[in-house]
Amino acid sequence: MVKISNWQAVLIYFAVQGASQALTLPPVASSLAQEGSWLSVPVATCASLPILGVVLILARRFPEEDLLQYGERVLGHFLGKVLGLAYVFYFLEIAALEVRRFNIFLTTDLLPQTPPVVILVLLVSLSASAARNGVEVIGRLAELFVPFGFLFMFMIFAVHLSHFRAENLRPWLGAGWGPVLANSLTTLPWLGQVFLLGIIYPVIRDQERSGRHFLLASISWGAFLSLFCMITISTFGAPLTARLTFPGYSLAERVRVGGFLEGMDVLLFVIWVTGVFLEISLFHLLAAQTLARLLHLRDYQRLVLPVGVLMVVLAQIMAENVAQLQAFLRPAVFVPFTLTFQLLFPLGLLLAAWLRGLKGADRRG
Amino acid sequence: MAEGEPRESGRPLKKSSCASGGLPPPSARGARRLPPGNTSRTSESRGLFLRRFPGMLLLLIGLLSGVYLTGCWDRVEVESLAIVLAVGVDLEPQGDGFLFTVQVARPSLLGKAGGGAMGGGGGNGGGLGQTRASWNATLPGRTLFEAERRFRRQMSRRLFLGTTKVVVIGEEAARQGVGELFDYFLRDREPRFTLLVAVARGTARGILSTEPALEKTVGQEIDLLSRYISDDSTSLFPDMADFVGRLWTPGEEAVAPALTAYEDETGSRRLRVEGLAVFRKGRLVGWFTPQESRGLLWVLGKVEGGAIDLACSQGRVALEVTGQSVRVQPGFIADRPVVEVHLRDDTNLAEEQCPGPVFTPETLKAIEMQAEDKIRDEIMTTLTKAQEMRADVFGFGRAFRGRYPGKWREMEGQWEEIFSRLEVKVTADVTIRRSGLLTETVEPR
């Protein structure tokens, strides 16, 4: 059985988060909380901790089994399979969403005339080849690239810190906590992806220490994202930030040091492509693996290609334009959608397992 | 030999290794044996190769030729770009849309040393001949995008705004309002956030068609001007992000450098920065002279250099500002908004023409106090002017908003009114840190 280390799992998590947020920065994308919108990140982080708790407790109960295995044991064959199918759908949907957003960005900013399908196919074939090689390879890729991603990000931050405009951040709570809390709902679905750590828990080598690592990971991602948002707001001011389609990218674009150090957006682009690739690979892998389990196939590799095709198709039909995509991403739709999978299902499973007194085999035993 | 044969033939060719002790078949017999074995091996390995190869090939084809079949739509060679160095926006004389001016580089004249010299020579002539390193083109359009696309009709290259340094806005256009102009520059993928914003006294077109004095093109000249204007601190070059940010931030008005054309002694039209253009709600409402501009820059904390000219006993003293920190403190006195501005400035003694000893703590103290007064005066002058224009370029409103968000909501509606009567207290603290390489001045006996 291939195993990854906690560190790799955490880096995969960072890649997932970075890919989904680095460019669009959902916390500052709405003018709801204005200057204080970065505050919604810590709030959302706190709100995401229970999700982590639930999935971890659940995963610890069944440390050797994946979701579908214990799902079937806890809920019975039929319901378990339905649950599995639902999760396959979720993974596909999120992956397709990410691919789509990636596509939108590329066709908006870098390759406006290239047919989107080319980009989609290329990206998905990359993720397919990573998914074929298994979680171990994804973990290693994350281990190699994600630290560089952070290094580059901190470089960009450092450049902006030199003309940090604190007055752009005031007032922190111009309209009180209300808007901040409301705004945190735009961020929560993304930070709630922390539940993926529970999903990949069975392939982790040193499970004893996972809990602490994952907690630290989600907190430090929250801190990083807050910093990112703070710097973005301080650079552009809240009103402009809220109007930008890709605030994160704009932040990198604005770097200009000494008349020669420009084009930091290359760095962000490179980080981001890598992040999206890692994220999609993970979802690709999870979808293919869960599907293989559903169909009682021994190796999931055969399903990688069909899943990839599904992802491309889904991404194509997902949204006609950015406005539609944003309509899907608005809290009223997206929060219930994601929370169902991130919190509701795991919580239900946990309760059912607890009531039925079901437990997985202890690894040490 | 007779014994060896049956065993030898019994040896399965594939599995048993011939390594080490494995018996090699004696000469001729073995040689005869080998060909079938060999062929079977190659055909088998070919089978393996063929079995695995398609997958890899497919991946390769998927990666490469998939890309190839589709072509390369976005590819533009550098030499087929019309690299725009600066753009200007004026109002169309009939009031119908804009006049969009682009200054396009001629790389062959700009890029190489020899070409540069030629460009300079041509520049002196003042003509628009082929020898000039850049070429200005102006076209009208209802929207900037429309105008930009119209250039395709007369330009053999693709207009490229990705490395444009500066956008100059004509006076009239600025008076009409700049907010809508920037939609294009922000929305389009090419112009960058580091695009500098400047306002022309007169038309932007006129500014862009001046002769560059030291650089090869006006675009580059403005770009470099922006870098060293801080030594004088009489103007400010915000980039697009800054400028638009200020336009949109409540309680703060935008400023942009004012560019003027003048005629130098050779009769060429040249360009210079002269103070600031002041906006209110995105519309140009007036100008600050360089002196007034510095009054603003003091409060914004943007004075990084520049001379403070002071009188001493019988001559003049010049201090050079080297560092600055500002604290803007909004507050209320009896429900009346008041702003306190505290400045701390580090200066050098840059020039001193006073007879008699100056370099003593007491005299320096006196000079410092004089400088403080001067700074205060400059700020107050600017404040009065800004209050007349009702343009809160200092961002006092935003200071209130940051500090007293609740009260700000009440004031926001009539902030312009409140600002025009706002009481501002300025305290300055000037310290002379160094005196250059001389202590006392040169005095002939």
Next chain:
Amino acid sequence: MLDRLKRALHRIYRPTQHRESPGQGGQPSNGPKTPLTGDLAQDKEWLKATLGASFDFQCRELEIGQKPSWRAALLYFDGLVDKELIDLGFLRSLLQEIPLAARPVGDRQGLLPQIKVRFLNVADVREAESYEELVDDVLAGNAALLADGCKKALILGVPGWEHRQVSEPADESVIRGPRDGFVETLRVNTALIRRRIKDPALRLEGYKIGRRTKTEVVVTYLQGIADDKIVEEVRRRLLRIDIDGILESGYLEELIEDAPYSPFAQMGNTERPDRLSACLLEGKVGILVDGSPIALKIPITFTETFQASDDYYERFWLATFLRWIRFINFLVALLLPSFYIALTTYHQELIPSPLLISIAAAREGIPFPAVLEAFLMETTLEVMREAGLRLPKPIGNAISIVGALVLGQVAVATGLVSATMVVVVGYTAIATFISPRYSFMIPIRLLRFPMMILAGTLGLFGVMVGFLAVHIHLMSLRSFGVPYMMPLAPMNWNDLKDILIRAPWWALRTRPVLNRVQELRRQRAGAGPKPEAQ
């Protein structure tokens, strides 16, 4: 304590099937054997028939002893044996001393053993009982002594063919460090290793591979340090080989590597005995092949690309600095042309405008798009490199001067290619040579071309796609079970001390984990340099 001792003893004295002398095979021979008949005439005939009427096959008839005297024959290949040694070493004793011997030499069957112990002043003497052994040994450069009526033959190890002297390796030259390199003779090479590591745990297991070439192959490692599993895997893979001939270690490399389709080398190679010894001490396994001065190292990881022998002989500051130069230039070699293409044809806004304008100026009038230009230049460069490589040195130099200087200059002057492209391609070519391991940069040279195509069609995104694809491949590679990108991903802090930096020797207290060594510690803690208290 006792336990450990016992285990260590066991490790050393374990009844082992690995014999240390090459030429005997590392495994019990399982092929059929035909015993000698004992009839000299018949045996001789058999051998002559087997070996054919070879021009260089010699059969020296002898008669040993007086009353009784025995007919005997000495068989060897001329040119493979040391004639002088035959003359002085035993022909003299056989023909002159036996008759004078005080004690009779015994009967027919005991003759050869007696001769072996009493009269042959040759060190390497063995007995053979079958034709097959005999043939193998004679072909390997030994002489065989047959005696009439004796069912055994004596194999006399007197190899003495002409071979190259130990000289400085051509590929991995160093500024500071030993000047000897491996040669084509296996025995010399094994001696070079033995001379460096005088440890009983140094194992040299012999194998014969190649049905026809019967090439001697030696697997060498330090027992108790190298991972037994890896050694076992090496053995397994070697024994699986079924090929008629091994003429160079490159054959072996392709026959036993993990991912046969990968462009990346999964085994290190070196011409330097010091380098191989260092690897053995780190717990790697080496493979020496007779006839090849290139030894293989197993397992290998990608970071090997950045390690040079000099690194360990020069001061560590320089070594660390050079490591980073190599890292950066590795990326440059892979990415620079494609980056240049991507930036100039897709993302011009990322180029500072003065540079953009000068590139545009340089490109004005160039007939080809940047991709094609780069392709052209890169191909030309490879052609020049290849042409220069095969030619005798003086002509090779001329080619590179004509090619690089004249062609480049004129190409720019006539407007065929732009000057910036020449700079880019030229620098890339130099960067390709930055790695101390020639074979490790080969995939980079190859991958550059698809990368350029990707850059030319999709810009930076294409470059990223290529870069990630390469990395997916690298991450899934393994060299004998060890992840190919090992100290980087999966990351291992212990090993990074010799990757990202070259820690000073006193700080390299442990062996690399990636070799899965059995004994990690290589220095006592606190054994570093300490100036004496004054």
